[in-house]
Amino acid sequence: MKIPTQTEDFPAWYQEVVKTAELAEPSLVRGTMVIRPYGFAIWEAIQSGLDARIKKTGHSNLYFPMFIPMRLLEKEAEHVEGFAPEIAVVTHAGGEKLDEPIAIRPTSETIIWATYAKWLQSYRDLPFLYNQWANVVRWEMRTRLFLRTTEFLWQEGHTAHETEEEALKEARMILLDVYKESAEQDFALPVLVGRKSAAERFAGAVETYAIEALMRDGKALQAGTSHYLGQNFAKAYDVMFQGRDGTKQYAYATSWGVSTRLVGGIIMGHGDDKGLRLPPKLAPIQLVIVPIYRSDDERSGVLEAANRIKESLGSTRVHIDDREARPGFKFNEWELKGVPLRLEIGPRDLEISQAVIFRRDLSEKENRPLDQLTNDVPELLQDIQQTLFRQAVKFREEMTFRPTSYSEMREALADGGGFHTGGWCGSPVCEEKVKTETKATILVLPLDAQAAEGDCLVCGQRSAEQATWALSY
Amino acid sequence: MKIPTQTEDFPAWYQEVVKTAELAEPSLVRGTMVIRPYGFAIWEAIQSGLDARIKKTGHSNLYFPMFIPMRLLEKEAEHVEGFAPEIAVVTHAGGEKLDEPIAIRPTSETIIWATYAKWLQSYRDLPFLYNQWANVVRWEMRTRLFLRTTEFLWQEGHTAHETEEEALKEARMILLDVYKESAEQDFALPVLVGRKSAAERFAGAVETYAIEALMRDGKALQAGTSHYLGQNFAKAYDVMFQGRDGTKQYAYATSWGVSTRLVGGIIMGHGDDKGLRLPPKLAPIQLVIVPIYRSDDERSGVLEAANRIKESLGSTRVHIDDREARPGFKFNEWELKGVPLRLEIGPRDLEISQAVIFRRDLSEKENRPLDQLTNDVPELLQDIQQTLFRQAVKFREEMTFRPTSYSEMREALADGGGFHTGGWCGSPVCEEKVKTETKATILVLPLDAQAAEGDCLVCGQRSAEQATWALSY
Numbered sequence: 001m002k003i004p005t006q007t008e009d010f011p012a013w014y015q016e017v018v019k020t021a022e023l024a025e026p027s028l029v030r031g032t033m034v035i036r037p038y039g040f041a042i043w044e045a046i047q048s049g050l051d052a053r054i055k056k057t058g059h060s061n062l063y064f065p066m067f068i069p070m071r072l073l074e075k076e077a078e079h080v081e082g083f084a085p086e087i088a089v090v091t092h093a094g095g096e097k098l099d100e101p102i103a104i105r106p107t108s109e110t111i112i113w114a115t116y117a118k119w120l121q122s123y124r125d126l127p128f129l130y131n132q133w134a135n136v137v138r139w140e141m142r143t144r145l146f147l148r149t150t151e152f153l154w155q156e157g158h159t160a161h162e163t164e165e166e167a168l169k170e171a172r173m174i175l176l177d178v179y180k181e182s183a184e185q186d187f188a189l190p191v192l193v194g195r196k197s198a199a200e201r202f203a204g205a206v207e208t209y210a211i212e213a214l215m216r217d218g219k220a221l222q223a224g225t226s227h228y229l230g231q232n233f234a235k236a237y238d239v240m241f242q243g244r245d246g247t248k249q250y251a252y253a254t255s256w257g258v259s260t261r262l263v264g265g266i267i268m269g270h271g272d273d274k275g276l277r278l279p280p281k282l283a284p285i286q287l288v289i290v291p292i293y294r295s296d297d298e299r300s301g302v303l304e305a306a307n308r309i310k311e312s313l314g315s316t317r318v319h320i321d322d323r324e325a326r327p328g329f330k331f332n333e334w335e336l337k338g339v340p341l342r343l344e345i346g347p348r349d350l351e352i353s354q355a356v357i358f359r360r361d362l363s364e365k366e367n368r369p370l371d372q373l374t375n376d377v378p379e380l381l382q383d384i385q386q387t388l389f390r391q392a393v394k395f396r397e398e399m400t401f402r403p404t405s406y407s408e409m410r411e412a413l414a415d416g417g418g419f420h421t422g423g424w425c426g427s428p429v430c431e432e433k434v435k436t437e438t439k440a441t442i443l444v445l446p447l448d449a450q451a452a453e454g455d456c457l458v459c460g461q462r463s464a465e466q467a468t469w470a471l472s473y
Numbered sequence: 474m475k476i477p478t479q480t481e482d483f484p485a486w487y488q489e490v491v492k493t494a495e496l497a498e499p500s501l502v503r504g505t506m507v508i509r510p511y512g513f514a515i516w517e518a519i520q521s522g523l524d525a526r527i528k529k530t531g532h533s534n535l536y537f538p539m540f541i542p543m544r545l546l547e548k549e550a551e552h553v554e555g556f557a558p559e560i561a562v563v564t565h566a567g568g569e570k571l572d573e574p575i576a577i578r579p580t581s582e583t584i585i586w587a588t589y590a591k592w593l594q595s596y597r598d599l600p601f602l603y604n605q606w607a608n609v610v611r612w613e614m615r616t617r618l619f620l621r622t623t624e625f626l627w628q629e630g631h632t633a634h635e636t637e638e639e640a641l642k643e644a645r646m647i648l649l650d651v652y653k654e655s656a657e658q659d660f661a662l663p664v665l666v667g668r669k670s671a672a673e674r675f676a677g678a679v680e681t682y683a684i685e686a687l688m689r690d691g692k693a694l695q696a697g698t699s700h701y702l703g704q705n706f707a708k709a710y711d712v713m714f715q716g717r718d719g720t721k722q723y724a725y726a727t728s729w730g731v732s733t734r735l736v737g738g739i740i741m742g743h744g745d746d747k748g749l750r751l752p753p754k755l756a757p758i759q760l761v762i763v764p765i766y767r768s769d770d771e772r773s774g775v776l777e778a779a780n781r782i783k784e785s786l787g788s789t790r791v792h793i794d795d796r797e798a799r800p801g802f803k804f805n806e807w808e809l810k811g812v813p814l815r816l817e818i819g820p821r822d823l824e825i826s827q828a829v830i831f832r833r834d835l836s837e838k839e840n841r842p843l844d845q846l847t848n849d850v851p852e853l854l855q856d857i858q859q860t861l862f863r864q865a866v867k868f869r870e871e872m873t874f875r876p877t878s879y880s881e882m883r884e885a886l887a888d889g890g891g892f893h894t895g896g897w898c899g900s901p902v903c904e905e906k907v908k909t910e911t912k913a914t915i916l917v918l919p920l921d922a923q924a925a926e927g928d929c930l931v932c933g934q935r936s937a938e939q940a941t942w943a944l945s946y
Contacts, residue, residue, distance in 0.1 A: 025588075025591075027537065027538045027540075027584065027588070028538075028540075028541070028542050028545060028584065028587065029538060029540035029541070029542060029575055032538035032540050033538065034535070034536070034537050034538065034588055035535055035536040036535055037533035037534065037535045037603060039535075040533070040534050040535045040536055041533065041534070043536075044534060060510035060513070060514065061510065061513050061514070061517060062507070062508055062509055062510045062512075062513045063507070063508040063513055063516075063626065064500065064507050065500045065501075065502060065505035065506065065507065065624050066608060066624060067500075067501075067502035067505050067623075067624060068501070068502070069501050069502060072501060084568070085567060085568050086567060087566070087567075088563050088565070088566040088567075088575075089563060089564065089565040089566065090561050090562060090563050090564075090577070091562065091563075091564045091565065092561070092562040092564065092574075093560070093561040093562065093610075093612040093623075094558060094559060094560075094561075094612035094614070095557070095558050101565075102502055102561075104563070104577075111500065111501065114501065115498075115500070115507055118498075130510060134608075135539060135607075135608065137566075139566040139567035141567070150540075150566075151538050151539060151540060153536065
C-alpha cells in the first residue's frame with residue numbers, strides 16, 4: 001500500500017489513493033467508472049446534506065428521462081454548440097434502427113424546458129422550483145476518476161420565474177445558501193464564490209456563478225455552478241405565461257448542479273501523503289476500533305469491550321476491525337482510508353479503563369478514559385470537522401497572492417499554483433493570453449461587477465474588474 | 474377533473490388518475506416518462522423505507538456505469554437471449570462512430586460479474602452484499618406510465634456467496650425481510666410470495682422468487698423479484714475464489730430488484746373512483762388543511778389558526794391550501810391526490826375550538842377538538858395505514874378462489890380476475906394451455922416445492938405442486 005507522496009507526483013498520488021482506498025476504478029467502456037462502496041458512501045453523505053438544503057429552500061425533486069430527441073437539443077443555438085461534440089447517441093433499439101437518433105442527456109435544460117412549455121399557463125403557476133438526481137453523459141477525451149468521467153452522477157436544479165430579478169436571486173441563493181454552505185459545513189472546504197467571465201460561461205447562460213476550491217497541489221477545482229439563463233431557453237422552447245397585466249411573457253430560468261466530481265475535491269482538498277483525510281460529516285466510518293491482543297483469551301475480552309463501546313456511541317458510525325492481521329497493517333489501512341478517529345484497545349488499557357485515541361487530522365495520539373468516550377468521541381469528531389476546515393483556510397491563505405506584475409504571477413503559477421488576484425481590463429484578449437502562456441484561467445470575478453484598484457495585470461490598461469486567476473482541473 | 478369509474482374502464486381510470494393527480498406524463502422519446510414532483514415524492518418515500526431495510530440487512534450501495542460493451546452482454550447465453558431484443562444501443566459518441574457498439578444496461582448482472590472477477594480472490598472476501606439505485610432501459614413495445622416504460626428507475630442488488638445454501642438464504646431473506654415487509658408495512662399491500670415456474674423465470678436464473686399484489690381490477694402486479702442465479706454468472710465471467718480447502722471455486726449469485734412500477738401498484742392497489750388513496754407512510758402530504766372563510770378578516774384568522782396547527786404537528790407532512798378557490802374544488806382535488814387526512818376549519822369551528830376532519834380511507838367526516846390534534850392526527854394516520862392494509866387483505870380474500878375445475882377457473886378469470894389456486898401437474902404444456910386460452914399465468918408456486926392435494930386443474934393428472942394463477946400486468 002505504498003503510495004507516491006503529493007510533492008513527488010500529485011496525479012499519481014491521487015490515482016493511487018482512489019485505487020487503494022477502494023473509492024472507484026475504471027470500468028470497461030472508455031471513461032466510465034465503478035464507484036465502489038466506500039467511495040459511494042461518501043457520495044451518499046454529500047447527497048444527503050445537499051438534498052436537505054435543496055428541499056429546505058423550497059425545491060422538490062422530480063425525474064426527467066435521460067433520452068432526448070436529437071432535434072430538440074438543437075433548438076437553443078449556443079447550448080447545442082457547447083454540447084454537441086460531447087453527446088452519446090442511441091441509433092438502434094429493440095433490434096431495429098430508430099427513425100430518429102436519440103441523445104443521452106449531457107444536461108437536461110432542453111427536455112425540461114420543452115416540458116415546462118406544457119406546464120406553464122399563468123404567473124400563478126410560478127415559480128417552478130425543481131431538482132433531479134441523475135446520471136448524465138459527456139463524451140470527454142481526457143478522463144480521470146471522479147474529476148471527469150464520460151458518465152457521472154449529479155443533481156441538476158431547473159427553475160422558472162416570473163421576473164429577471166427573482167431568477168437572479170435564485171441563482172445566487174443556490175450558490176451561497178446551498179453550495180457554499182455545504183462546502184464549508186459538510187465538506188470542510190472553503191470556497192471562492194463569484195461570476196465567470198464570458199469565455200467560461202455555461203453554453204446558453206447569461207451569467208454563470210461558481211464555487212471554487214483550492215486543492216493541495218495549488219490547482220483549483222470548480223465544485224459547483226449556478227447559472228442565470230435569462231429567457232434563452234424560454235424563447236427556444238416557447239415557454240410563456242399570462243402575466244399579471246394580462247400580456248404573454250417569457251419565463252426566466254436558472255439551472256445549477258454539483259456532481260460526483262466533489263468526491264475528487266474532498267480527496268485532493270484534504271488528503272496527505274498517508275492518503276485520505278475525511279471530514280467526519282462525510283466519513284462512512286467515523287471511528288474505527290482496532291483491538292490489540294496476543295492470545296484468544298485476550299481477543300475475546302477486548303472484542304467484548306469494543307462492542308460495548310460501539311453500542312454506547314449510538315449514532316456515531318463505528319467499525320470494529322476484527323480481522324486477523326497485525327495492528328500496524330490496520331493502522332495504515334484506516335489512515336489511508338481517512339477515518340477521522342481510531343481507538344486502539346488492549347488488555348492493559350482495559351485494566352486501567354482507558355484507550356489510545358488517534359486523530360487523523362493532526363496525526364496525534366492520546367489516552368482517554370473509557371467512561372468518557374460517549375462524551376469525547378462526538379466532541380472530537382466536531383473538532384476534527386472544524387480543524388480540517390481551518391487547515392484548508394490556512395492553506396488557501398498561504399496560497400493566495402496579489403501579484404504586482406504579470407511576470408510575477410506567471411512565475412508563481414509555474415512554481416506552485418495558487419490563487420492570484422489582480423486587475424483585469426475585461427478584454428478576452430488579455431484573458432486568452434494568460435491562458436495560452438500559463439494555462440491559468442479566470443477562476444472568478446466578484447459577484448457584482450465593480451471597478452478594481454490598479455491596472456490590468458496583463459496589459460497595464462485601466463482595469464475594469466478584479467479577477468482571480470488559477471490553474472484549474 | 475372528472476375521471477372514469479374503475480368499473481367503467483379501469484385502464485382509462487388509471488391513466489386519468491396518473492395524469493390529473495400530476496404523478497407522471499409521457500415524454501418525447503417513445504415509452505419514456507416524466508415523473509412529476511408529486512409522483513416522485515411517493516417514489517422517494519418508497520425508496521427511503523427500502524434503502525433502510527437493504528442497509529439494515531448488511532448491504533452497501535455502490536454504482537456501476539450504465540454503459541456495457543455489447544460483447545460482454547453476450548457471455549451468458551440465456552441472459553442475452555432474454556434481453557437482446559430490448560436493448561438500446563449507442564453507436565456514436567463525441568462526434569464519431571464507435572469502434573464497438575455500447576449497450577445501455579437493461580439490468581447489470583453482466584458488468585457487475587465481470588467486475589467481481591477482479592475483486593474476488595479468497596473465501597475471506599465473501600459475501601459481496603451490494604446494491605445500486607439506477608436507471609435502466611428496456612425497449613418494450615407496449616408501454617404504460619409507471620407499469621412499463623422504456624427507461625425506469627429501480628434498485629438492483631447483486632450478491633456473491635461462498636455456498637449455494639448461503640445464496641439461497643439471501644434470495645429468500647430479501648424476498649421476505651425486505652420486499653414483503655416493505656409491501657405490508659409501508660405500501661399497505663398484502664403480497665403473495667413464492668417461486669416462479671421455469672417459464673416465468675428471469676433470464677439466467679436457477680430460481681426466481683416474487684412478491685405479487687392484487688390490483689383493484691382483479692389483476693396481479695409483480696411488485697418485486699429476487700433471483701437465485703447459481704453459478705451461471707460466475708462461470709460466464711470467470712468469478713472464482715480460493716475456498717477453505719484451498720481449491721478454486723465458482724461463487725454463487727443472487728440478484729433482486731424493485732422499480733418505479735411500484736408507484737403503479739400503489740395507485741391500482743388502493744385507488745377508488747375518486748382517485749388515489751395513499752398510505753400515510755408514502756403520502757407526500759399526510760394532512761391538508763382547507764381554510765373556510767367568506768371575508769378577508771375571516772381568512773386571516775383562519776389561516777393563522779391553520780399555521781399554528783401545522784407547527785404543532787411537527788414531523789407530520791402538513792400542507793395548507795390557501796389558494797383562492799372554492800372549498801369544494803379543493804376537497805375534490807386532494808381526494809383525487811389521495812391525501813389521507815383533510816382538516817376543514819372555519820370561524821365557527823374556531824369559536825368552539827374544533828374542526829372537521831375527513832378520512833380518505835373511509836370517506837368519513839367527524840369533529841375533533843383542536844387541542845387534541847397533536848395526539849389525534851398521528852393516531853389517525855397510523856389507523857389509516859392499517860385500515861388500508863386490512864381493506865386490501867379483505868379484497869384479496871374475496872378475490873381468492875379454489876376452483877374445482879379448469880372451466881370454473883376459466884369463467885371466473887374472464888368474469889373478474891382474482892387469484893386461483895389449485896393443483897398443477899408441473900408440465901409446461903398445461904401452463905401454456907392456460908396462458909393461451911385465458912391469458913392467465915402461474916403467479917407463484919409455494920416457496921418450497923411440495924406435492925399438492927388433488928389433481929392438475931388443467932389435465933386431471935396427479936398434481937406435482939399447488940399453483941396460483943392470475944391475469945397479470
